[in-house]
Amino acid sequence: MSLKEAARAVRENAHAPYSNFKVGAALRARSGAVFVGCNVENVAYPEGTCAEAGAIAAMVAAGETEITEAYVIAGSPTPVSPCGGCRQKLAEFAAADVPVTMATTSGVEQRTTVGALLPGEFNADHLGG
Numbered sequence: 001m002s003l004k005e006a007a008r009a010v011r012e013n014a015h016a017p018y019s020n021f022k023v024g025a026a027l028r029a030r031s032g033a034v035f036v037g038c039n040v041e042n043v044a045y046p047e048g049t050c051a052e053a054g055a056i057a058a059m060v061a062a063g064e065t066e067i068t069e070a071y072v073i074a075g076s077p078t079p080v081s082p083c084g085g086c087r088q089k090l091a092e093f094a095a096a097d098v099p100v101t102m103a104t105t106s107g108v109e110q111r112t113t114v115g116a117l118l119p120g121e122f123n124a125d126h127l128g129g
């Protein structure tokens with residue numbers, strides 16, 4: 001299954017009764033395996049999690065730590081842009097040149113990279129002291 005198909009399918013499972021904004025994310029990991037996630041909201045609003053976070057958690061739980069491609073889709077008027085926190089989460093497991101496709105359910109796609117989404121990310125070098 002393509003990342004596009006995987007992201008579109010998992011989006012249907014999003015739990016988004018508060019925002020009514022369903023998001024699906026699909027990641028390809030180094031092995032070639034695809035991991036998916038959807039946003040999971042909570043009545044205590046800050047406890048909700050983004051689609052990208054779910055997909056990353058599934059990837060790491062399966063023993064993989066390297067993203068080679070990402071795809072995010074929502075029913076937004078323009079291709080959905082990962083939030084700031086998710087950009088940092090993606091950068092943890094993806095090189096700057098890893099492609100990210102942002103999409104709308106109506107079929108518009110915009111391609112970018114993890115590095116373009118988060119220039120100057122906080123990284124392990126900053127911990128060096």
Ligand code: THU
Pocket residue numbers: 016019021022023038039040041048049050051052072080081082083086
């Ligand atoms: N959301 C995601 O899951 N990923 C994004 O890239 C943008 C926002 C979710 C969070 C919340 O459940 C809903 O979309 C509205 O912000």
